[in-house]
Amino acid sequence: MVKVTVCGAAGGIGQPLSLLLKLNPKIDELALFDVVNVPGVGADLSHICSNSTTSSHLPSAKEDKTALADSLKNSDLVIIPAGVPRKPGMTRDDLFNINASIVQGLAQGIAETCPDAFVLIISNPVNSTVPIVAETLKKNNVFNPKKLFGVTTLDIVRANTFISQLFPKESKPTDFNINVIGGHSGETIVPLYSLGNSKQYLDKLSEEQQKELIHRVQFGGDEVVQAKNGAGSATLSMAYAGYKLAESILKALDTPNVVECTFLNLDSSIKGASEAKKLVGNLDFFSLPVKLGKSGIEEVQYEILDKISDNEKKLLEVAVDQLSKNIEKGVSFVKK
Numbered sequence: 208m209v210k211v212t213v214c215g216a217a218g219g220i221g222q223p224l225s226l227l228l229k230l231n232p233k234i235d236e237l238a239l240f241d242v243v244n245v246p247g248v249g250a251d252l253s254h255i256c257s258n259s260t261t262s263s264h265l266p267s268a269k270e271d272k273t274a275l276a277d278s279l280k281n282s283d284l285v286i287i288p289a290g291v292p293r294k295p296g297m298t299r300d301d302l303f304n305i306n307a308s309i310v311q312g313l314a315q316g317i318a319e320t321c322p323d324a325f326v327l328i329i330s331n332p333v334n335s336t337v338p339i340v341a342e343t344l345k346k347n348n349v350f351n352p353k354k355l356f357g358v359t360t361l362d363i364v365r366a367n368t369f370i371s372q373l374f375p376k377e378s379k380p381t382d383f384n385i386n387v388i389g390g391h392s393g394e395t396i397v398p399l400y401s402l403g404n405s406k407q408y409l410d411k412l413s414e415e416q417q418k419e420l421i422h423r424v425q426f427g428g429d430e431v432v433q434a435k436n437g438a439g440s441a442t443l444s445m446a447y448a449g450y451k452l453a454e455s456i457l458k459a460l461d462t463p464n465v466v467e468c469t470f471l472n473l474d475s476s477i478k479g480a481s482e483a484k485k486l487v488g489n490l491d492f493f494s495l496p497v498k499l500g501k502s503g504i505e506e507v508q509y510e511i512l513d514k515i516s517d518n519e520k521k522l523l524e525v526a527v528d529q530l531s532k533n534i535e536k537g538v539s540f541v542k543k
C-alpha cells in the first residue's frame with residue numbers, strides 16, 4: 208500500500224504530475240493538497256479508472272492546519288511543487304522570499320504528520336528550499352537525509368534531449384542518461400557529457416558548440432520562461448521529470464540498482480557522502496547520482512567526480528562557489 212501526497216496539486220506542475228501519479232499501479236492512495244482549486248482537480252482525477260483512490264484537501268482558512276495534516280496522514284511519499292514560478296527577467300533566487308515560507312510550512316506539516324515519508328522538493332530555488340526542509344525537519348528531530356530529494360531530474364531530461372537534437376540521425380533522446388550534478392540554477396547545473404555514451408558525440412562538437420550545449424542545459428529553464436511570456440515556467444516537462452524520480456524511488460522499494468541524480472544532504476550516515484563532500488568544497492548539499500533502495504538513498508556515487516573532464520572540473524568550481532551561498536541562505540532562513 209503506497210500513499211502519495213502532492214502539495215501544490217492544483218498548480219501548473221501539480222495537475223499533470225498528479226495525473227501521472229494517478230496512473231501508477233504501485234500507488235493506492237493519492238492525496239492532493241493546495242490552497243486553491245484543489246477540489247475540482249481531485250474530482251476530475253477521481254473519475255479515472257485506475258486502482259488508486261483520490262482525495263482533495265483545501266484549507267478552510269489561512270490558519271486551518273487540518274487539511275494539510277489530513278493530506279499527509281500515513282503518506283509514504285510527499286512531492287512539493289507548491290509556490291510561485293518565475294516570470295521573464297527573474298532568477299530562481301528571486302522566488303526565495305515567497306517560496307521559502309511556503310516550503311517551510313509544508314515541511315513543518317511533514318515533520319508533525321508523516322516524518323518517515325520520502326520528501327521530493329520541486330519548489331524553487333531548489334538550492335535553498337531543500338536546505339530549508341532539512342533544517343525544519345532537524346528542528347523537529349525527525350530528519351532522515353536518506354529520504355530528502357531535491358528534484359533536479361529536469362536537468363537530466365534536458366541534457367538527454369538537447370544532445371540528441373544535435374545528432375538527430377545518429378541518436379535518440381532515450382539513448383542517453385546524462386549525469387547532471389551540482390545544483391538547480393544556471394551555472395550550478397553541471398552536465399557531465401564527457402562520461403558514458405555521450406562522449407563520442409561531445410567529441411564531434413567544436414569547443415564553441417560544446418559551450419553552447421552546456422549553456423543550453425544550464426539555462427534551459429529560461430527558454431520556457433521566455434516562451435511562456437509571463438504565464439509561468441516549465442510545468443509539463445517538470446511533471447514528467449518529477450514523476451520519473453518518484454517512480455524510481457517506488458521502483459527501488461523492490462528492485463535493486465536503481466540510480467538517479469538528486470540534490471541531497473551529504474550527511475555522513477549515507478555511504479559515500481563524506482567522500483563526496485570532500486570533493487565538492489565541503490558543501491552540505493549537492494546533486495550527484497545516488498543508488499536507491501528500500502530506505503531511500505543508499506549510496507552516493509562520488510567516484511564519478513574523479514572521472515570528469517578538466518572543463519567539467521572548472522564548471523564545478525563555479526557551481527560550488529554559487530551553491531555555498533544558496534545553501535547558506537536556506538539554512539539561515541530556518542535558523543533565524
Ligand code: NAD
Binds near residue numbers: 240288289391
Ligand atoms: P503554479 O503557480 O502553477 O502552481 C503552484 C501551486 O502552488 C498553486 O496551485 C498554488 O495555489 C500552490 N500553493 C501556493 N502556496 C501553497 C501552500 N502553502 N500550500 C500548498 N500549495 C500552495 O506554479 P508551477 O508552475 O506549478 O511551479 C511551482 C514551483 O515549481 C515554482 O516554484 C517553480 O519555480 C518550481 N519549478 C521547479 C522545477 C525544478 O526543476 N525543480 C521546474 C519547474 C518549476
Ligand code: LMR
Binds near residue numbers: 428
Ligand atoms: C526549470 O528549470 O524549468 C525550473 O527550475 C523553472 C524555472 O524557473 O526555470
